[in-house]
Amino acid sequence: MDADLWTQLADLWNQALLQGRLLLQPSRLYQIGILVVCIAFAWGVSRWIKPHFNAWMHTLEGRPKWQLRWLLLIRRRIFLMAFTLFVWIAARIMAEINPFPSRRFLLELVGTIAIAILLVGLAARLVRNELLRRIVSWALWIFVTLYYLGVADEASRLLDSLAIDIGDFHLSILTVIQAAAAIAVLFTLARLISQTTANRIRANDDISPSxxxxxxxxLQILLFGAAFFIGLKFVGVDLTGLAVLSGAIGVGLGFGLQKVVSNLVSGVIILLDKSIKPGDVISIGDTFGWINALGARYVSITTRDGKEYLIPNEDLITGQVVNWSHSNDFVRIDIDFGTSYDDDPHKVRKLAIEAAASVNRVLSSRPPVCHITGFGDSSVNYILRFWIVDPSDGLTNIRGNVFLALWDTFKANGISIPFPQREVRVLNDSLAVTRSEAQP
Structure with missing residues (x-):
């Protein structure tokens, strides 16, 4: 293994020396000078274009974010684009002056590598993960450079010789790089397919939100799982041993991650039975709010005060949950109040119904009702019931608005709301003196 490694390194070094000697030929030296001039021109052009490009980008308000990201990507590569353009213009001029390919070989080589690097940088933006995108970009840039320099085969043999052999299993640096590149490409394709399909599914009104x-x-699990295993199989990794190993790991994780697995299964059950869906207004324990998203492990609930609670799926399955909008959005609210015995109960009921009906969110299609619930110690007790259709806008605020409407209506019509009163009586002074004299 060591002898083979040194042989590969020697071949790569000899190839590099050969390329270096070719560059030092007189016909190549002036091409190097032309490349230096192209670099200077490209630097000057980029310094002139970038301020104008920035000013133009500031005028693009309201554009989609993906367009702005691509424009920013182009701005960062103005120098490389200008350099590539100048190199190919110089190569074309040299072809007109001298038809021999050797007179423009270096220019065309550098121009081809520059175009490849530019295209790789643009295509790599499709990879969302920052670390994976950098790995893919640098790997492709190095491969493209080595390929056009004619040393790709020597470099591949060198990387393949740096390996670990366990029985029939051969893991080399080349295999790892190929696997990473293949999985990155397949993951990118899986993400694009899943996004397109997901948008179509969400646009279909015949399918319930859950x-x-x-x-x-x-769909995401299937696509990304298939991309991962196809990428490994593509580079020759034996999946048989991986399946046995993953089964053993799965048994161990099953005991250690019971709660996680329980939440995952509970999330699938919630999606299947449609008991809870995005947009529903629910209350669980002291938490009241509407559902933002259904996750694999938890449900995101946003309350009226802006707090976001992550409720484990298992709690929604095993606990008591009030879904205010499960079958429909109609919610009935009850308000208790009392008036004096001197007030006509028929008039009180009529005024209470009118007061509730005057509030904006109270439904007129289901008119409010008011009933006497009993005769208390100091008041006649009533219950006022009304319906709303927008519980996500809050319950406390609608109760407060109805109470204010009752207060204003009762004040305007002389209806009194009793409250506890106490009387303090002072005993007669003579009686107090008589009692004191009677003491022995």
């Missing part, structure tokens, strides 16, 4: 979430998650 089933849309379930279908999208199943």
């Amino acid at each position: 089933m849309q979430v379930l279908a999208v998650k199943i």
